[in-house]
Amino acid sequence: MKKFTINSTIDNTKLNCIDFHPSMKNPKCVIQIIHGMAEYINRYAPLAEYFNDLNIKVIGMDLRGHGKTGQNINQLGHISDYDGHTKIVEDTYDLNYWIQKRYPNSKKFILGHSFGSIILLNYLFKYHETIDGAIVCGSPGFASIKEKMSNKLSFFLAKHQGPQYINDKINKMAFSSANKKIKKNRTEWDWLNNNNNEVDKYIADPLCGFKCSNSFFYNLTTLIIKMSQAENIDLIPRDKKILFISGKEDPIGGYGNKNYKVVNYYKKNNFQNIELKLYNGMRHEILLENDREDVFQDIYNFINNV
Template identity: 35%
Template sequence: MSTEEFCYSSSDGKTKIHAVKWVPEGEIKAVMQISHGMLEHIERYDEFAGYMAEHGVLVAGNDHLGHGKSVLSENNRGYFGEGGSRFLIEDMHKLMNILKNDYPDLPFFILGHSMGSFLTRQFINLYGNKIDGAVISGTGQPPYWVIKSGIFITKFIASFKSWRYRSRFVNYLSVGSNNKKFKPSRTKFDWLTRDDDKVDEYVSDPRISFIFTLNAFYNMFEVMISMNEKERIEAIPNNLPLIFISGDNDPVGKFGNDVRRVSGLYRQFGKKNISVKIYSGDRHEVLNELDREQVYEDVLMWMDELFAENESMH
């Protein structure tokens, strides 16, 4: 396996988007694009991507705008620009086009984690007919009124501060309570995974110690509303394979409950090919959990079963 870093122009017209590709040594049987979560970057997926590449799946992903190396300056960390989440989704679309151009005949999958799962849910509303399956990791579904309140509060604070303002209050409302269940806590990020080494890696990573701007929070809240609109979900091909993976100790997914609710919503709107895997004891980052090998294996097996089905249909 080899890794390659590359760049492409963001849809914001200014920023160079940083991306990484994990290329298998032998035959490539599929391509998987990753959409990472808030306050992280694509290189955190190295272990998972390496495993997939060892099993013939080429993996690629970009640092979203305002994250990792996709920033014009330090001041732009956690800032999405005036086009907001539309820029992030179009940057994902650009990467998909680059990959499809390079590997035109291979099955194409997308995996989105946490904030990246919200972006992926919106992405498949728009481009679900261009992919062969999606993995939705660590997703959630706050009540409509909670998201609407978030939109109102961010707009209100931005009206006398600015959209670049970093509000500890909004940050607390969004992610501040995630660690509550894990007492006594060792760090503020115990809710991410039971693997202390992975938590320590996260805590000491200089590329993730920042607070989102109001602009980024507002845009995330907007996506969380629009990704669930009936006509958007109805636009997803009914037979598109989707697998939801989550931990039953993940506060973002309300300990498995939100994940079941979201998958139920998709079924209600006619989606026929839905799988749900909820891992006992796992916290938010199932790809960084103590049982991660099992999670990797399950994702790969889900893909392999789809290949087998497709083979038998042709």
């Protein structure tokens, strides 16, 4: 594992990155990871280890407001005031460009989990030609009334309380119903994973599960709204290869239903290479579940067929 930094071209923010396989010089392909909300890139080490043996390089960065990128400037949970939804997509391109320059002969893929999946779908509208395929993991689906109302509320709160202010109520609202289908709740984060050890590690980690700023929720919901708009989806080539993956017990994805609706919309609009895989018994963090290697194998099969 090699740590390195790149500077954002949009405002020169230092972005902390990891190459999980620095000794791999001629990879078959490169998977760029966009991690989720309130976590960081190091948590994707199990996925990286699996693909190391297959000559597939994994690279990712700590997003703005997350991991070392956020911690180093004392801004965990805050990506930017009102234009974070633009900056975070451009940051993704900056790392992709870094990868392109160093591995011109390798195929390029991006895997985005949860918040990362939202960023990835927005990335495809502008930079679809930079990758050979996309893996959309743990996506929340298209914007509902809830996200649209949250967008207006978080903008109002950012204007009146301040964009960096941490509002406990809006943080609580974000996942208030996530555990409702779990009969015996052990912790408030049980919805993340069936693997209690992984849940406990998440809870104990100061770089996970932190509260986010008013403007974080504004930028998050803005990205969800943008990824749901037909005029943006129309910007993606109809032959772009996209794999959607989610747990059937994942409340963020509507227990599979939200992802099904998204994929169905894409297919009805003549997208030719869209796949959906739902995993029985898995919750939100399918890349850290007990049977995660089943997911890894499906990702490998998808990559191999591109």
